Amino acid sequence: MKHLLISVLGFFLVGSCTSTARNTLTPTVEVLPQSTSESSQILFDDFSYSSIDEMSSNGWVARNGSGWPGVTGATFRAENVSFIDYPNPEHNRLLRMTSSTDGTGENTYQTQICHQRKYLEGTYAARVRFSDEPVSGVDGDQVVQTFYTITPYNQALDPAFSEMDYEYLPNGGWGSGDLTFYMTTWETVQIEPWNADNTSSSVQGSLAGWHTLVTQVTAGTVRYFVDGTMIAQHGGEYFPDARMSINFNLWFIDGGLVQSEGVRQYEEDIDWVFHEAGVMLMPDEVTAKVNELRNSSVKFTDTVVSGIQASPCDL
Numbered sequence: 001m002k003h004l005l006i007s008v009l010g011f012f013l014v015g016s017c018t019s020t021a022r023n024t025l026t027p028t029v030e031v032l033p034q035s036t037s038e039s040s041q042i043l044f045d046d047f048s049y050s051s052i053d054e055m056s057s058n059g060w061v062a063r064n065g066s067g068w069p070g071v072t073g074a075t076f077r078a079e080n081v082s083f084i085d086y087p088n089p090e091h092n093r094l095l096r097m098t099s100s101t102d103g104t105g106e107n108t109y110q111t112q113i114c115h116q117r118k119y120l121e122g123t124y125a126a127r128v129r130f131s132d133e134p135v136s137g138v139d140g141d142q143v144v145q146t147f148y149t150i151t152p153y154n155q156a157l158d159p160a161f162s163e164m165d166y167e168y169l170p171n172g173g174w175g176s177g178d179l180t181f182y183m184t185t186w187e188t189v190q191i192e193p194w195n196a197d198n199t200s201s202s203v204q205g206s207l208a209g210w211h212t213l214v215t216q217v218t219a220g221t222v223r224y225f226v227d228g229t230m231i232a233q234h235g236g237e238y239f240p241d242a243r244m245s246i247n248f249n250l251w252f253i254d255g256g257l258v259q260s261e262g263v264r265q266y267e268e269d270i271d272w273v274f275h276e277a278g279v280m281l282m283p284d285e286v287t288a289k290v291n292e293l294r295n296s297s298v299k300f301t302d303t304v305v306s307g308i309q310a311s312p313c314d315l
Contacts, residue, residue, distance in 0.1 A: 041122075041277035041304040043115070043246070044290065047095040047270055048299045049083050055095075055113075058300050063112040063249075068153070068191055069144075070251040073105025080111035080250075086271070089294065094129075095270045099250040101141060102264070103257045112249035115273075118306055119149060120243050122277040124164075124215040125286045128248070129269035132170040132179065132208040137264030142173035142256025145268045147213050149244035156190035157197070162240035163189075164222060166213050170206075173253040179206050183224040185234040201232035210271070212287065218280040228283040246273060277304050 049055045052062050062078035070076075086094045097111035126147045133139050148165040151158075163186035172178045184200040201224070214225040220239050224232040250268045258264075274290055281289070293301070 040279075042289075043119075043275040043302045043304050044272065044293050044298065044300065045302075046093070046272050046294065046299045047083065048093040049095070051083075052078055052081055055081075059116050059302060061114045063114065069249075070110050071101070071105050071108045071254050071257065074101075074108035074110050074252065076110050076112055080109060081113060084269075086269075092271070095248075097248065097250040097268045097270075098135075098265055099143070099252070100263050100265045101252055101257055102262060103141075103259050107263075108252055108257070110249065110251040112247060112251070115246040116306070117151065117245040118243055118304055119246055119275055119277070120240060121217050122275060122279055123281040123286060124149065124217065124246070125213060125274040125281075125283075125290075126248070127210060127212050127271040129210045129267075129271075130168045130170070130207045131267060132206055134264040134266050137262050138258060138260045139264075140171055140258040140260075141264055141266070142169065142171050142253040143266045144169055144173065144249075144251050144253060145266075146247070146249050146251075147270075147273075148247050148249075149240075150247060151242045151244050153189070153191065156192075157188050157195070159188060160242045161188040162186065162242040162244055163198075164215060164217070164240060164244070166215075166224070168207050169253075170208075171256075173256050176202065177204065180204060181207055181226075183232040183234075185222050185238040185240070187237050199234050199238045201234075203231060212283065214281075214283045214286055216280050225283050246275065248273075275304065 045058065062081045063076040064078050066075055080098050082096045082098065084094050084096055086092045099109060099111045101108040128147055130145050145168040146166060148163065150163040151161050165182065165184040167182045169176060169180045170178060172180060181203045182200055184198050186198040188197050211227055216223040217240060221233060221235040222239060223230055248270055250266060272290060274286060
């Protein structure tokens with residue numbers, strides 16, 4: 001695997017995106033009061049399911065239908081979600097998203113899962129596996145592998161819109177080169193015509209394999225960590241101000257498909273997801289809490305106070 005070059009770059013998406021390059025990423029970290037065990041609001045899911053129906057009973061939606069984001073004419077399919085055994089730790093299972101294309105919109109099938117729209121300040125984390133190549137077929141499609149939070153897109157330039165993204169583009173896209181990893185925080189967006197008000201940082205290099213992604217959302221600042229290292233820090237108007245759903249998706253950039261016959265399949269695996277509301281945790285503290293839950297045989301818990309129950313996958 002190529003080494004990840006930790007070189008934070010400012011990247012301007014099409015529209016009114018802003019970004020700030022950073023050479024030194026040593027933030028002043030404010031330690032917030034820790035919640036007691038009685039008042040902690042935690043989501044943890046080990047994705048140890050045997051079916052989508054079982055997962056849905058815990059508040060997840062596997063998306064079906066068409067719509068943004070992705071290739072025009074593409075379809076999101078719930079059957080692209082599967083659960084597989086993965087013996088690390090012993091008796092572990094993973095959620096796998098599998099998306100495919102033959103280079104045409106009508107035969108492009110994308111994947112997305114979403115949890116309830118009720119998350120704002122606190123710490124978010126997930127352990128995910130990215131890949132640089134398809135598991136079958138020719139390489140080169142501009143595929144996007146993600147972990148993110150978002151509000152529904154209700155109207156253009158909605159002041160109540162919020163979004164925070166990890167997006168891995170092994171084959172590039174949006175004017176970037178191959179093997180680009182974006183961390184982007186949004187104020188608002190207009191889809192047609194495209195007008196993005198966000199700030200974005202990026203790193204170059206292969207991220208194939210497993211990674212622990214941690215986002216701290218506290219005290220007006222959003223910090224993005226990859227495997228314990230802080231990669232980006234955003235704030236000001238880009239701090240989220242509306243409750244979001246937690247999402248993962250695997251999709252293709254419109255206009256970025258290779259014009260080659262034959263089906264290509266791409267995968268992204270998710271080991272677990274974690275959120276603690278209103279508390280800032282460092283990556284090692286997240287790992288300790290996840291290990292504690294797993295050692296106690298907790299496969300799923302959700303004590304986060306319920307919020308807006310609109311379908312989060314209708315974006």
